[in-house]
Amino acid sequence: MGEVLTVQGGRPVDGTVAVRGAKNFVSKAMVAALLGETPSVLRNVPEIRDVTVVTGLLGLHGVDVTQPDDGVLVMDPTDVESAHVADIDAHAGASRIPILFCGPLVHRLGEAFIPDLGGCRIGDRPINYHLDVLRQFGAVVDKREGGIRITAPDGLRGTRIDLPYPSVGATEQVLLTAVRAEGFTELRGAATEPEILDLVAVLQKMGAIIGVDTDRTIRVEGVERLRGYDHRALTDRIETASWACAALATRGQVFVRGATQPEMMTFLNVFRKVGGEFDVTDEGIRFRSPGSRLRPLALETDVHPGFMTDWQQPLVVALTQADGLSIVHETVYENRFGFTKALGGMGARIQVYRECLGSTPCRFGGAQFRHSAAISGPTALRGDDIVVPDLRGGFSYLVAALAATGVSRVQGIELIDRGYERFAEKLEALGADVDWTSTSSVPPARGRVPAHV
C-alpha cells in the first residue's frame, strides 16, 4: 500500500510555498554534465526522488556527485566508466531518464546499456523516436534481454532529422548526442519547451554551438570537447501551476516563491479565464481564487507554447468547482484521464470520451483512446480513500482531498515525491490538516540527496 497521507479537507489553502528547479530540466542538466571534461555546478536543485535516481545513475558511471550546499550539486565526470547492468536496472526504478544517457555515454565510452524504462503510466510511452534518432547518428541499437545496448563502431556523426512529433525527450536526445557528434546536425520539428531551452543554455555554457530557429528547427555544430557548466535551474512551472490549482479548487490563495511569469503565460491566461486572480512580483506569483464561483472553459493540451499536459490534472480538479460544463481535450498523451475515475467516487461529474472534443488536430482521433473529458460543475467533493495512479494524477488527488469535505486517505503518495519537493510540509505551511503515515517496513526514499554519493 505504500505511504498514506490523511487529509482533513474543506479548508482554503492560505500561505506561501517555495518552488525550486524544474524536475524536467534538472534531470537532463545532470545528464549533460557527463559530456564535460571538467566538473559542472547545478543550482536551485529540488530534493525530489528523480534527482536521487539520476545522482545514483551518474555515480554508477563514475561521476562524483557532491552537494556542498542546499540545492547545489557538483558533478565531476573526470573518471566516467561503464556501469554494471544489474546496478543500472536497480537504480533506474520507475524513471525514463536512462534513455538520455545514450549519446553522452557512447561519446565518452563507446557504448551504453539502457535498462527497460518505467515512468508514469499515462500512455504507451514508447522510445521509438529515441532509437530512430540514435540510429540516424550512426549508432547501432541492439535489443537484449532486460534492455538495449548502443554502440557506434564508426562514431556518432551529425545528421538531418525530422521528428514526426515535437517530442521533448527525443529533442533532448538529439541535443545531448549532436553537441559532440562529428559535423552538423539539423533537427526539424523540435520541441521548444522552456526546459529544453534551458538545456540549450547549459550546453552553450559547456562550449556547444546550437541555434534555435523560429520554425522548430534546431541546428547544432558538433565540437570535439566540452567543459563543465555553472547554471541555475529554471523554476518548476508544473509545480507552480499545481499550487495555483490548489488555490482555485479550495477558494484559497498561495504565493509561489520562485515562480516566474514567462514560462507561466499560457497557464496564467487560463487561470484568469476561469476567474482566478494573480499578482506577479520579483519574488514570485500570488495566485488567488475569486470570492465568487469559477467559470467553466474549453481547452486543449499541447506542446509549448500550448497548455501543458502536466497542468491538465490539477486544473481538472479545480474545474469541478466551476459553474457549468468544461471541456478538456488531451492531445499529448493518449491515456491521461484515468485519474478522473476516483474523482467520480468523490462526487465529481466527469465524463471521458474517445472523440476529439476540440479543434486541434490530434493523433488519437480515430483510435479508441479516451482522451477528452467533460467536467460538469460545481460539485461538492467528499473525502474518500484514493490510490495515487501517477505523479501528476497523484498531486491532483491531493488537491481534490483539500477541496473535499471530510477525511481522505491518499495511498501511494511516494509517487508524488518523484516530482514535488517536501509537499507534505508545504501543505502544512498552507494550513492544510495532513498526516503522513508509512505502512511499509522500508523507510521511503524522500528525495534527500546525501552530502556525498
Ligand code: EPU
Ligand atoms: N512519443 C513516442 N515515441 C517516443 C517518444 C515519445 O511516440 O519515442 C510520444 C509519447 O508517447 C507522447 C508524446 O510523444 O504521446 C510526447 O512525449 P514526449 O517525448 O514529449 O514526453 P517525454 O519526454 O517522455 C516529458 C516529461 C513529461 C511531460 C512530457 C510532455 C520528463 C522526464 N518528462 O516526457 O513529464 O509530460 O515531456 O511535456 O521530462 C511529468 O513530469 O509528470 C511528466 C510526465
